[in-house]
Amino acid sequence: MTDQHPTVATAAPRTAGAEHVIEATALAEATADAAGIAVAELGTIEEMTEACALLDHIWRPDPGDPLITLKLLKGLSHSGSYVAGVFADGKLAGACVGFLASDGLHSHIAGIDSTLRGRHAGLALKLHQRAWALRRGIGLISWTFDPLVSRNAYFNLTKLGAVPTQYLANFYGAMHDEINAGTETDRLLVHWDLTSGVAAPPVDGALDRxxxxxxxxxxxxxxxxxxxxxxxxxxxxxxxxxxxxxxxxxxxxxxxxxxxxxxxxxxxxxxxxxxxxxxxxxxxxxxxx
Known part of the structure; x- marks a missing residue:
């Protein structure tokens, strides 16, 4: 069934200047250093094979329905899209894949191994993606997430400052992995204006009405x-x-x-x-x- 909820109009992001690129690159590098990790684009078949295996390990999908394939990763990387990994102690421990879209970069999937929980590796990965996009003149990143997952909502809306623009009912259909457990896959589509800084103003103290x-x-x-x-x-x-x-x-x-x-x-x-x-x-x- 086609989703009937309209997209919320949002202002077009500003064009990134040199100051945004410098700031974004420095922030991404500092965040990764503080987390004790490295974030880098994946270039070899071996790295991309590891990334596919890692994402399957995190989501544990049906064996006949992998989240993403090596051939697709190779094609996306070669055509200029975003394929990156998180490395801890020289080992791949996270991955993120995004493809070029009409309004910027659409971040399709991102996952961090549970061994890095609490080290802000996810933040470092998104900041690397932001710097990567700004260096290419891209001012907006979009992605979807399950609105019922509280920690992801807080991370996306509060820590990053992304803005929900559309509610998508059962967007992917039923997904039979350990995270989605065969349930309907409602998603919120968010837009992240890369030139407006990172993090949103706190809202907890302004709820009196x-x-x-x-x-x-x-x-x-x-x-x-x-x-x-x-x-x-x-x-x-x-x-x-x-x-x-x-x-x-x-x-x-x-x-x-x-x-x-x-x-x-x-x-x-x-x-x-x-x-x-x-x-x-x-x-x-x-x-x-």
Whole structure:
């Protein structure tokens, strides 16, 4: 079924100047150094083979449906798209693949091995991608993520400052890997303006006039509330991946509720302006912005 939620209009990113390229490159290098890793483009067949195996190890897809293939990686790299890896102690421990799109660079997939958890390797990888794009005159990166994954929402919207532009219902169809667990794959499409700096202003202290459009009930399930406020909060579970394994039916209820409330608000012109530390999207109407 084709998604019916319209794309939210966003201003075109500014053209990157030399100062943006210098700043972005320095920040990416400093972040990688602080994390004790190196981020670099992948160039050899051996590296790309390792990247495919690593991504499959992280997602554990159905053996007949790999996330990405060596031949596709080679073609993307050769044609000028983004194929990069994270190296820790000389070993590949992360990978990211993006392809050139009509509005900039679309980052298709990124994964970091769990051994690097807590070292900000994901941030270093995205900052490397930002610097790579700016050096090529690209001012915008887009990607999709599951709106139910709280840590990814906080990282994308708050730490990076990306802006959701579209709610995509069941975008990839059912994915039978350990992360998606055969569930419908709703996604938020975000745009990251590479010339506007990194990180978004905090939102937690400016919620006095907000209403709860979706909250977590006493049993951990979704509770629908009001959506008529100028600022609406939409909560998601603390750990949807654990919930999918422990209680698939409850995870399905969260998918349906988030699609209805978050997707519905975006479809009627509301804008997602942030994500709080305690796991709530902040959504504002036209009059509030």
């Amino acid at each position: 907000a209403v709860d459009g979706l909250s977590v009930g006493p049993d951990g399930g979704p509770v629908r509330g009001r959506v008529d406020g100028r600022r609406v909060l939409v909560a998601v579970p603390a750990d949807i991946e654990r919930l999918r394994r422990a209680d698939p039916a409850a995870a399905g209820r969260w998918r349906a509720a988030t699609r209805e409330v978050l997707g519905g608000l975006m479809a009627t012109g509301h804008t997602v302006t942030g994500f709080t530390r305690d796991g709530r999207y902040v959504i504002e109407g036209q009059d509030e912005r």
